Amino acid sequence: MLNIQIEKTNQPKQKPEPEELVFGAVFTDHMFVMDYEISQGWHNPKIVPYQPITLEPSAMVFHYGQEMFEGMKAYKGVDGRVLLFRPEKNIERTNKTNDRICIPQIDEDDMLQAIKALVDIDKDWIPNAGGTALYIRPFIIATDPYLGVRPSNTYKFMVIACPVGAYYKEGINPVKIWVETEYVRAVPGGVGEAKTGGNYAASIKAQMKAKERGYTQVLWLDGVERKYVEEVGTMNVFFKINGEIITPELTGSILAGVTRNSVIELLNAWGERVVERRITIDEIYEAHKAGILEEVFGTGTAAVISPVGELNYRGDMITINNNEIGALSQKIYDTITGLQTGAIKDEFGWTVEV
Structure with a gap:
């Protein structure tokens, strides 16, 4: 058990109103910090006021990208409790990325x-309006002041x-998705299944291209054959075709989403037909042409469920479910x-009380 030293701020910040919240722009009063050195392991755990960190310009994270992060949320329960959702899955994935x-x-x-x-100290920052939460970002960075490609000996x-x-901005309303054919996100054997910043840096170019064309996010195809569907931007993706729910299988280039896993377990519990398999973009368009593409939705910690109302693949635009949220997507989101x-x-047994 950690002996966490706590230094509380003497200059608490003003909290934003729930209706003013945007994602990832305002941070709470405190942060947790712990160091690593080979001779000591992880040590010196502390909670301190939120503040800048000081690193050498030669810190390895800047030059070789050795870092990882996670994303999870804390919620204000209807009974006043503070709840985390499946934190053990994020922690398990942390160590898979670390490896x-x-x-x-x-x-x-x-x-x-x-x-x-940290959540307990800053629990007053948890908003209680519908659709709001406290987003939690754990991350690890390499801190050795060294120019050379090897694992760092020190970390934060x-x-x-x-x-x-x-x-x-669409909230739970359907979003428009651009199917990317020029750039790729990841390939098997790479770091696509790891939660590391390089994956996201590599995705920005395609996201900007999609945004310029009026689309919210990018649907990634596989990096080898450029035909199998992988992810939607920061989310996993599901397709309901003729009563069956299909999501791309985890082949090493797709992030194993916690919400993805939760949706699969829910669907199984409800007796729905859900399968994990490879699916091509052509199969999706053929299903739409046949009138059996019923719903498309993304899943992730940030958005929970994000229905897709339009796909654009090589200029061929299709509308899904009249650009309305589907009954299954709504049921999953509500649940x-x-x-x-x-x-x-x-x-x-998914919720954990703080």
Whole structure:
């Protein structure tokens, strides 16, 4: 168990009104910090006022990108409790990413304790309006002042948090998606299944191209044959075709989303036909032409469920479900958000009280 030293701020910040919240712009009063050195392991855990960090210009994170991050949320429950949603899955994924990026493993109980401690100190920052939450960002960076390609010998693990509203301006309304054919996000054997910043840096070019054309996000195709669907920007993706729900299988280039896993478990519990398999963009367009493409939606921590109302593939635009949220997408969204806030009884054991 960590012995966390706590230094509270003497200059608390003004909290934004729930209706003023945008995603990732305002941060709470405190942050968690813990250091790593080979001789000591992870040590010196502390919570301090939110502040800049000081690193050498030669810190390895700047030059070789050895870093990772996670994303999760804390919710104000309907009964006043503060709830986390499946934090053990994010912590498990942290160490999978650490393994791929050659960052030392972090004790899962210690990481959960750190997250809970920060959320507890800044719990007054958790908004309680519908569709809002406290977004939690744990991350690890390589800090050796060294120019050379090797794993760092020192690291910082930090956790920051920010009150958030909807991730997309559309909220739960359908978004328009650009199918990317020029750029690729990841390939098997790469770091596509790791939660590391390089994946997101590589995606920005295509996202900007899509935005210039009036689209909210990018649908990525595989990096080898350029025909199999992988992810939607920062989300996993699902297709309801002729009563069957299909999501791309995890082949090493797709992030194993916590919300994705939760949706699959929910669908199975409801007796829905859900399969994980490779699916081509042509199959999706053929299903639309045949009138059996019923719903498309993305899943992720930030947006929870984001229905897709339009796809544009090589200039061929199709509208899904009359550009309206589908019944299944709405049911999934209502159920997951209900579980997250305690409005629905948690039969799965997914919520953890702070």
